[in-house]
Amino acid sequence: MNGKLVIISAPSGGGKTTIVKYLLESGLNLSFSVSATTRPKRGNEEEGKDYFFLSVEEFKKKIDNNEFVEWEEVYKDHFYGTLKCEMERIWANGNYVLFDVDAKGGINLKKKFGKDSIAIFIMPPSVVELENRLIKRATDTKEKIKVRIEKANEELKLANQFDMIILNHQLDKAKEETLKIVSSFLKS
Secondary structure (H helix, E strand, O other): OOOOEEEEEOOOOOOHHHHHHHHHOOOOOEEEOOEEEOOOOOOOOOEOOOEEEOOHHHHHHHHHOOOEEEEEEEEOOEEEEEEHHHHHHHHHOOOEEEEEEOHHHHHHHHHHHHHHEEEEEEEOOOHHHHHHHHHHHOOOOHHHHHHHHHHHHHHHOOHHHOOEEEEOOOHHHHHHHHHHHHHHHHHO
16 A cells, blocks of 8 residues: 545534545545444435445454454444455546544544554634534434534543644635645645
């Protein structure tokens, strides 16, 4: 395997997906690494575009076959992971790999790829603001939001393990700052 990787992490509702979409449209030769997951589809998510949706059994079989670069059980029976074949496909097309992953996944990728990667943590202005964003998103029950907020508190403790932390208080500013950092890294 070879090539550079850009890792974007944030708690759920932190703005990472919006920032990742912005980076993909920036003309930097980035290609999105589609993660595999066992969680159910949300809204109009598409197989192979947003995620590779697998059963728990299928996911565990891929773990046993060493098909993942990294994987994690984020919530009970909700596995997420990066398939080796997905990264190889992106590099074979001459692109850089762009990840939208949770904090632990980001740290695992950074440890594995070191100087060939940049890990950026998108910091929400506050946990209260994060909760408001999740409520406005209207894709989760109150119970799921509570679980996501508990996980967010854990992820915020991991932010200092990233190369860069970008405060997402104002989305346009956070997008521009991220683009500048990524662009500089890819040129180095």
